[in-house]
Amino acid sequence: MIIIKSEQEINIMRESGKVTGLILRELENFIKPGISTMDVNEFVEQTILKHHMIPTFKGYCGYPAAACVSVNEEVVHGIPSKKRILKEGDIVSVDVGCTHKGYVSDAARTYAVGEISDEAARLIRVTRESFFEGLKFCKVGYRLSDISHAIQTKAEGEGFSVIRDFVGHGVGKQMHEEPQIPNYGKPGRGPRLAKGMVLAIEPMINQGDYEVEVQLDNWTVVTLDGMLSAHYENTVVITDGEPELLTL
Ligand code: MF3
Ligand code: CO
Numbered sequence: 001m002i003i004i005k006s007e008q009e010i011n012i013m014r015e016s017g018k019v020t021g022l023i024l025r026e027l028e029n030f031i032k033p034g035i036s037t038m039d040v041n042e043f044v045e046q047t048i049l050k051h052h053m054i055p056t057f058k059g060y061c062g063y064p065a066a067a068c069v070s071v072n073e074e075v076v077h078g079i080p081s082k083k084r085i086l087k088e089g090d091i092v093s094v095d096v097g098c099t100h101k102g103y104v105s106d107a108a109r110t111y112a113v114g115e116i117s118d119e120a121a122r123l124i125r126v127t128r129e130s131f132f133e134g135l136k137f138c139k140v141g142y143r144l145s146d147i148s149h150a151i152q153t154k155a156e157g158e159g160f161s162v163i164r165d166f167v168g169h170g171v172g173k174q175m176h177e178e179p180q181i182p183n184y185g186k187p188g189r190g191p192r193l194a195k196g197m198v199l200a201i202e203p204m205i206n207q208g209d210y211e212v213e214v215q216l217d218n219w220t221v222v223t224l225d226g227m228l229s230a231h232y233e234n235t236v237v238i239t240d241g242e243p244e245l246l247t248l
Contacts (some may be wrong), residue, residue: 002170004176004196009103009172010237011199016100017107017235017246019051023096024109024247031111033088037069040094041080048098056097056104056175063219068095068108075204075212075221075229076108077167088114091124093231097175104175106200107247108233119207120228123160127205127230130154130183134201137193138236138243142180144190151203152184161210162203163229166221171200171235193238198246202233 005013023044030043040086045066048055055066063077070093071086072077078093086092095108125209133154152162168181179191183203206212208227215222223229237244 002191002197003172004194005172005198005237006196010158010196010198012101012103013105013172013235013237014219014246016053016098016103017105019048019053019100020096020098020105020107021247023047024094024107026070027094027109027111030091031086031113032130033086033114035086036082037071037078037080037084037086037092038082040069040092041065043066044094052098056099056106060175066096070095070220070231073223073226075163075206075223076231077173077221078120079217079219079220086113089116091120091228091230092114093229095231095233104171104173105247106175106233107235108202108231110230110232118165122158123205123207123230126155126158128232129202130203130205131201131232131234134203135236135243138199138201138238140193140195140238140240142193143188144181144193145185146187147201148182148185149187155183155203155205158189161206161208163210163212163216165212166204168200168202168233171198187197195238195240197238199236199238201234201236202231204229204231228247
């Protein structure tokens with residue numbers, strides 16, 4: 001069942017999303033060569049706590065940190081470490097979740113560490129653009145897979161591939177609610193979008209093949225071919241008119 005949120009619930013999610021979005025914006029200046037992925041995590045956790053909110057990820061299914069920090073061929077769920085130092089030319093995806101008055105916001109960005117290659121920059125840009133292609137279908141009357149199809153069309157049209165094993169999701173009192181939102185598929189399938197649905201739409205796009213595997217830490221997802229991967233996510237509200245992005 002897809003849970004429809006009331007205006008009152010969306011107001012709370014808006015406050016939560018504002019903090020998640022703010023953190024991701026501040027990371028643009030924070031991320032630079034020489035810092036560790038744990039430094040990124042500590043910045044995220046301290047900022048969430050400063051706003052009297054709860055880091056949603058910490059303790060979720062045993063996950064040990066406030067943020068997922070995934071470098072280069074790491075796709076998602078990278079566990080922060082003091083030993084993992086970001087270096088010039090890396091790309092790094094940071095995924096943040098924040099709980100406020102019982103409601104979750106969830107968003108992610110991929111950042112350049114110093115100067116990066118043109119191809120890496122193109123991957124980051126296309127991943128972001130594929131989200132906004134999907135967003136065009138986040139309107140009452142479209143079906144869920146119209147979003148999926150638009151994301152896939154953009155990413156594959158640029159020569160990249162779409163991860164199959166991880167998907168977007170509904171979000172609310174739980175981080176992961178129905179529906180699941182694949183970033184690929186035929187259009188015109190699945191439930192019709194309705195006012196008050198809140199969706200975490202999150203393309204995960206690979207430079208090479210879409211196949212991934214989970215590392216021995218049981219969390220970190222990496223590309224099978226070792227090529228780069230990027231992630232871009234926002235928490236989106238379906239309204240009467242244009243979709244509202246809570247985490248921008
Ligand atoms: N934020 C991720 C998602 O978009 C999930 C994070 S997994 C956790 O679904 F364990 F770190 F919480
Ligand atoms: Co998510």
